[in-house]
Amino acid sequence: MTPPGSLATEPPSDVTADPRVPGLRQVHRAMAELRRGTPVLLRGRDACLVVAAAETVGALGLAELTHAARQPAVLLLAPVRAAAVLQRPVPHAPDDDGAVALRLPPSLTAPETLRSLADPTAERLLPELPERVTVPPLAQAAIALAKLGRLLPALVAAPATEAAAARLSLLSVDAADILDYPATAATSLTRVAEARVPLEDAPEARIIAFRAAEGGIEHLAILIGTPEKTAAEGGAPLVRAHSECFTGDLLGSLRCDCGPQLRGALARMAQDPAGGVLLYLAQEGRGIGLVNKLRAYTLQDGGLDTLDANRALGYGADERNFLVAATMLRAVGVERVRLLTNNPDKIAGLTACGIDVLGREAHAFDPNGVNDGYLKTKALRFGHLLPE
Structure with missing residues (x-):
């Protein structure tokens, strides 16, 4: 003693x-x-x-x-x-x-x-x-x-x-x-808090916070309805892996389509009998962070598109880690999903991490007059499956 x-x-x-x-x-x-x-x-x-x-x-x-x-x-x-x-x-x-x-x-x-x-x-x-x-x-x-x-x-x-x-x-x-x-931080994620949080677009919602073993930034899983029950019965709830976007999600920025995608996903899950899981991932700007995203915007104003702006900063086109999403899905008991996305890389990324993606649900929104070039770059250079 x-x-x-x-x-x-x-x-x-x-x-x-x-x-x-x-x-x-x-x-x-x-x-x-x-x-x-x-x-x-x-x-x-x-x-x-x-x-x-x-x-x-x-x-x-x-x-x-x-x-x-x-x-x-x-x-x-x-x-x-x-x-x-x-x-x-x-x-x-x-x-x-x-x-x-x-x-x-x-x-x-x-x-x-x-x-x-x-x-x-x-x-x-x-x-x-x-x-x-x-x-x-x-x-x-x-x-x-x-x-x-x-x-x-x-x-x-x-x-x-x-x-x-x-x-x-x-x-x-x-x-x-x-x-x-x-990889180590992603696989060490554990649930640290959970609460019922009725949302405007999805009244039956719960938020579960996940934190890695080193105590870093949290990621959130927003459960709409009872997707874990759907999964336990052999079904596949809707799932969206949504990277946080301070400017689009919170401020309503017109430069991207993140805000409409977030709110649209929540509303769509609320209407689906199977429920859904929206993974709100702390991977701003495809993983480069908010400050660097603002720098990329400055470069875009000078004529670069989204991909070239990220590269000019020294980052890759997409720096996200989909193992984070897969770990969170397993933790809530959901390993078979219908993925709400336009991005084939998300399907490939989750599949590589052992998640069974049964199908893709399109999730596109019309250009707003400001983000037209951004959406075009998504389609032409990132391979997103967007309508012509």
Whole structure:
């Protein structure tokens, strides 16, 4: 028994019951460090890399990174962003590790200039173009960590040692845990709260909140009627995987069709005898986050479409993780579904995660005069099944 006032030397048994928690927790902390402009150390089997986010790092963070580094720092960018900075195509090489490294001359290491290299919406007045150099080990994990933190995938990085990082009290995290994080967090989702919430379009509604083991952001399942009963009897309720959209769902933005899709799905499920499940997923902007979605809007106002705007920021066309949706469906007892979607990728994604998609229910809404180009891009470049 631990004497009063002393510290326990052994953790409670429930703290270490889930072996996934330490890795998830450390990655979550690393995201927070990058967001506040502090460098972190990525550990690999044979190498270490100290990194800082280009859009948040300041003079102190750059000084810490320099003191931890054992080689000159480089700027890591996603290849699509690097092509814009270099003003030429950047062919992908097998050993690039999902990133491009650019040499940073002394004149380009000020925090303000780093942000302009990272963010295509910022003013770019560069005295010279950086030179492409060899990509350091663990670059893929570095880019992945920035994306997990909803930051621009652009990092100042340098090989380092654990001892040097420890002297500066920098957080260290295993690169493998970063790469595994999306799947690990998704499969660790558990129900944390549930309440009956009558909705305007669906009076018989319940909301169930899910949270991952590391305590990150919550995802919601909105159950209309009794879809779990339908599933238990061998039926297939309607299901929609809906990525949250602050601008469309809450503000009524005309730039997208998210608001009408959300309300239309709830109303349609309320009218279906089998009921339905609307998964409200914390994956704003196809997984790039609200801030980056606003940046993408700025680029769209300059002439890019949705897909090219995301790529210009350094993100893929779609960064969502459908394992989140599959885990939530299993948790509410629904594994056979009729999917309410126009997106074939959602069908493929859920099917790959073991959900039995019996059929697709079309879910299209007419253009409003503002989102016409957005809907056209969905059809032509994302392959959505929309009416002509």
